Structures are given as structure tokens and as C-alpha cells.
Amino acid sequence: MSNKPSVIIAGGGIGGLVAALCLIERGIEVAIYEQAAELKELGAGVQLSANGTRVLIHLGLGEAMAHAACTPVAKEVRLFNTGQTWKLFDLGEVSVARFGAPYWLMHRGDLHRILLDAVRARQPDCVVTSARATGFVQTADDITLHLDGGRTIRGDVLVGADGVHSAVRQTIFGQTPAKFLGIAAWRGVVPMERLPAHLARPVGTNWVGAGGHVVTYPIHESRLLNFVGAIERENWPVESWTEAGTHAEALADFEGWHEDVRTIVREMDVPYKWALLGRDPLPRYHEGRAVIIGDAAHPTLPFMAQGANMAIEDGMVLARCLEADSNVAAALARFSALRVGRTTRLVNAATDNAHRFHNPTLADPAEGAAYVAREWTEEKISARYDWVFQYDPITTPL
Numbered sequence: 001m002s003n004k005p006s007v008i009i010a011g012g013g014i015g016g017l018v019a020a021l022c023l024i025e026r027g028i029e030v031a032i033y034e035q036a037a038e039l040k041e042l043g044a045g046v047q048l049s050a051n052g053t054r055v056l057i058h059l060g061l062g063e064a065m066a067h068a069a070c071t072p073v074a075k076e077v078r079l080f081n082t083g084q085t086w087k088l089f090d091l092g093e094v095s096v097a098r099f100g101a102p103y104w105l106m107h108r109g110d111l112h113r114i115l116l117d118a119v120r121a122r123q124p125d126c127v128v129t130s131a132r133a134t135g136f137v138q139t140a141d142d143i144t145l146h147l148d149g150g151r152t153i154r155g156d157v158l159v160g161a162d163g164v165h166s167a168v169r170q171t172i173f174g175q176t177p178a179k180f181l182g183i184a185a186w187r188g189v190v191p192m193e194r195l196p197a198h199l200a201r202p203v204g205t206n207w208v209g210a211g212g213h214v215v216t217y218p219i220h221e222s223r224l225l226n227f228v229g230a231i232e233r234e235n236w237p238v239e240s241w242t243e244a245g246t247h248a249e250a251l252a253d254f255e256g257w258h259e260d261v262r263t264i265v266r267e268m269d270v271p272y273k274w275a276l277l278g279r280d281p282l283p284r285y286h287e288g289r290a291v292i293i294g295d296a297a298h299p300t301l302p303f304m305a306q307g308a309n310m311a312i313e314d315g316m317v318l319a320r321c322l323e324a325d326s327n328v329a330a331a332l333a334r335f336s337a338l339r340v341g342r343t344t345r346l347v348n349a350a351t352d353n354a355h356r357f358h359n360p361t362l363a364d365p366a367e368g369a370a371y372v373a374r375e376w377t378e379e380k381i382s383a384r385y386d387w388v389f390q391y392d393p394i395t396t397p398l
């Protein structure tokens with residue numbers, strides 16, 4: 001009889017799929033239960049940094065990812081009203097040279113498809129769709145996942161990779177609704193051919209302004225420009241946390257912003273609006289045979305571009321802990337101890353970036369320019385990001 005555990009994963013997003021790949025790589029039996037009838041991701045972008053891309057390369061996905069990803073030739077900061085521009089570093093070459101792995105800008109659909117294809121190639125029946133987790137019960141010997149409709153699944157370990165509204169988290173920690181973080185985000189993509197030449201470039205741009213910021217970057221073989229525009233809001237109906245809005249509404253939110261931003265907003269295919277949700281940090285991510293990863297464990301403002309990267313890191317560290325220790329509860333406790341500090345630091349760094357990117361000083365062009373010059377020096381950028389990109393989930397000591 002094998003002494004390897006059988007693992008049930010609730011949720012087939014980025015975190016669940018990467019965890020499955022890392023477990024399969026170690027010969028551990030795994031099954032994913034995903035609520036959606038069909039697995040797909042919203043058409044928008046995601047940035048993957050060296051701490052995440054080194055895992056994907058290790059899993060044998062480097063070629064497929066490099067083909068689908070864009071590497072920015074430059075990164076700029078621009079002031080929201082005057083458009084004044086500061087050229088920063090080139091993340092492409094520099095990321096490989098300094099951190100040993102690339103920085104990739106991806107269409108989320110491309111990333112999700114590559115991960116799903118890889119899981120199905122290794123284990124064709126791994127993903128079960130239309131299977132919504134509602135909770136679990138555990139004993140000293142096993143754990144049972146409950147699915148909508150009354151079905152139950154028994155295993156040795158349950159991984160909650162079921163996102164910010166996680167049912168697994170709720171069963172462990174009780175019902176605590178996700179909090180609206182006071183920031184709404186507009187998201188969408190623009191076909192590059194609709195943009196003037198000076199905006200249709202393989203460049204990542206961070207527009208910073210008083211009370212809001214905008215991030216744009218190329219995805220999908222540079223055929224699309226991805227747009228995320230965050231605006232501070234007093235209130236936002238949380239139940240409509242992801243929905244299509246109108247161009248007029250989005251333009252009203254970017255009143256007074258530079259014409260380049262307004263041009264991109266006008267040309268977006270569908271402007272989606274999101275309420276950015278969070279939760280108070282948790283002291284641990286496990287209970288007995290159950291563990292949570294990704295947004296289920298540590299939802300974050302997306303302002304370090306690390307939510308998906310953290311989910312990828314989680315998958316690798318979790319698989320290594322389960323491989324290293326046949327005592328499941330001890331392995332999950334080790335995972336939790338290894339991950340709480342780093343992920344909490346990253347969530348806090350993203351909140352710090354909200355204050356930085358939305359600083360009231362930015363309202364005045366001269367003071368705003370001085371603020372950018374001060375806050376985006378090479379040394380300060382290095383202090384903010386090097387520790388993030390240097391982390392290696394494949395070799396970090398357990």
C-alpha cells in the first residue's frame with residue numbers, strides 16, 4: 001500500500017491547478033472539484049514574476065508559457081494628469097539576469113488553458129466540473145468534502161483553492177464576509193490596432209494619481225493591451241463585485257486624467273468593474289487535514305501583482321511539505337508556518353502600494369513629480385521588490 005496521501009482540491013483556478021501539477025509530479029493522487037460547468041478565466045491580464053515563473057518552468061511549461069506571454073521591453077511611471085513619464089527598469093532581460101527566471105505578462109485565459117492542458121495531459125480525469133464544495137468534516141483518519149447536491153468525496157487531505165469566498169475557509173474559520181477594501185477596479189482589454197502608435201507598445205505603464213491609479217501592459221502576443229484602473233470609492237455594492245459596466249461610467253471615473261488614459265478606456269472591449277475584497281490576515285492556513293491556499297487563504301489588493309504568484313508558490317511548497325512528511329497534519333502545519341509570514345508581508349506591501357500609487361500629493365503636478373522622483377528611485381524599487389522575486393518555492397528550506 002502507498003504511504004502517499006490522496007489529495008482533494010476544491011477549486012480549479014490558478015492555485016488549484018498549480019497545486020495539482022506539483023502533487024502529480026510527486027506521484028501523489030489528486031482530484032480537483034470545480035464549481036463551474038466549464039473552466040475558463042476572464043479575458044484580462046496577469047503579471048507573473050520570477051518567484052512564480054520559475055515554478056512554471058520547473059513544471060515543464062516554460063515553452064508553452066514563453067510562447068503565450070509577453071515580456072515588457074520597458075516599464076514606465078506616468079503622472080495621471082500631466083502624463084509626465086519616468087522610464088524605469090527593463091524587467092525582461094533584467095529579471096532573468098538578476099532573479100534567474102523571466103517576468104511574463106499573460107492573458108489569464110492563456111495561463112489557465114496551459115495549466116489545465118498540463119493537468120489533463122498528466123491525469124485526464126483529474127478535474128471534475130459542476131462540483132461546488134459546501135464544506136467538509138474530518139476525523140483522525142480521513143477528511144470528507146461535501147458537494148452541492150449531497151455528493152461526498154473522501155480523501156486524506158483537503159486543499160481549499162476555492163478563492164476569496166472559500167467554503168473550505170468558512171468551515172475552518174466560520175462565516176466572515178469578505179470586506180470591500182474601499183477601491184473599485186475597472187478591468188478590460190483593448191485590441192492594439194485600435195490604439196495610436198505611441199500607446200501600442202510592449203511597455204508596462206503605471207499611471208499614478210490622487211485617489212487612483214492605472215496599470216496597462218501588453219498581453220496575448222502583444223495583440224491586446226490589458227487595462228486595470230483602480231479608483232478609491234466610499235461604497236460599492238459587494239454583491240455586484242464583478243460585472244460589466246459602461247464606457248461612460250468608466251470615463252466618468254477617469255475625469256481629469258490624461259487623454260492617453262481616456263483613449264484606452266474609450267477603446268476597451270468591455271469595461272468590467274470589480275470591488276476589491278479582502279479579509280483580515282489569518283494566523284494559520286490549516287486545521288488537521290484541511291488547508292487553504294491562494295485567495296482562499298490570503299486575498300490581497302492586486303497592487304504588488306502577487307495574488308496569482310502567491311497561489312503558485314503555495315502549490316509548490318504544499319506539495320513539497322506533503323512529500324516530505326507522511327504525517328498529513330504535521331505536513332500542513334509546516335506548510336502554514338512557512339507561508340503565513342511571507343504572504344502576510346506581501347498583502348501588507350500591496351496595501352502600502354495603494355497609499356503610494358494614490359497619494360494625495362500627486363494631485364499637484366510639481367509636488368507630484370517630486371514625489372514620483374523620490375519614491376521610484378532604483379534603490380527604493382529594489383527594496384520593495386527584490387525580496388519578492390528572489391524567493392524560490394522549489395528550494396526554500398522546509
Ligand SMILES: Cc1cc2nc3c(=O)[nH]c(=O)nc-3n(C[C@H](O)[C@H](O)[C@H](O)COP(=O)(O)OP(=O)(O)OC[C@H]3O[C@@H](n4cnc5c(N)ncnc54)[C@H](O)[C@@H]3O)c2cc1C
Nearest residue numbers: 011013014015035047133163294295302305306307308309
Ligand atoms: C484587478 C486584478 C488584477 C490582478 N492582477 C494580478 C497580477 O498581475 N498578478 C498576480 O499574481 N495576481 C493578480 N491578481 C490576483 C489573482 O487574480 C488572484 O490572486 C488569483 O487568481 C488567485 O488564484 P486562486 O486559484 O487562489 O483563486 P481563483 O482564481 O479565484 O480561483 C478559485 C477557483 O475556485 C472555484 N470555486 C470557488 N468557489 C468554489 C466552491 N465552493 N467549490 C468549488 N470550486 C469553487 C472558482 O470557480 C475558481 O475556479 C489580480 C486580481 C485582480 C482582482
